[in-house]
Amino acid sequence: MQMDDSKRRTKVVASLGPSSWSEGMIPKMIAAGTNIFRLNCSHRRGGDFERVYPLIRKYASQMGKRVDVLGDLQGPKFRVGELQGDPVELVNGEVLEFCICTDDSDTIRPGRITMTSTKEQLALVKACQVGTVLLIEDGLME
Numbered sequence: 041m042q043m044d045d046s047k048r049r050t051k052v053v054a055s056l057g058p059s060s061w062s063e064g065m066i067p068k069m070i071a072a073g074t075n076i077f078r079l080n081c082s083h084r085r086g087g088d089f090e091r092v093y094p095l096i097r098k099y100a101s102q103m104g105k106r107v108d109v110l111g112d113l114q115g116p117k118f119r120v121g122e123l124q125g126d127p128v129e130l131v132n133g134e135v136l137e138f139c140i141c142t143d144d145s146d147t148i149r150p151g152r153i154t155m156t157s158t159k160e161q162l163a164l165v166k167a168c169q170v171g172t173v174l175l176i177e178d179g180l181m182e
Contacts, residue, residue, distance in 0.1 A: 053075070055077075070100060071103065076107070079092070080112045124149045125149070135151075139153075139165060140156075141155065141157060
């Protein structure tokens with residue numbers, strides 16, 4: 041069923057992610073009335089947006105619909121690496137090493153917090169100085 045968008049006064053914003061940005065799902069979402077696709081830049085992985093954006097343009101054009109794309113620019117989220125064994129308790133005032141994983145076996149352990157290597161993570165580590173307060177995992181760790 042084709043929707044008559046001319047009478048609508050509201051815009052439908054749909055967030056795209058791994059479960060919805062397939063070549064089969066995007067045209068279904070446009071047909072269902074999506075006006076704006078939101079791409080969450082906090083969770084961007086290499087090549088995802090470069091693959092998805094042309095699909096949005098392709099199907100919007102084929103379907104004769106105006107579909108905008110919204111880049112949610114909250115910023116990168118810094119995610120820590122895998123944990124080796126039991127959770128590591130962070131003790132106020134304790135000194136620990138905060139760094140980029142050197143390989144897959146470089147996991148979090150007492151005295152060492154590691155992050156997977158991304159451009160954003162590398163920039164964060166480069167900019168850190170002793171005493172810098174870091175909020176990690178959406179502020180769950182400081």
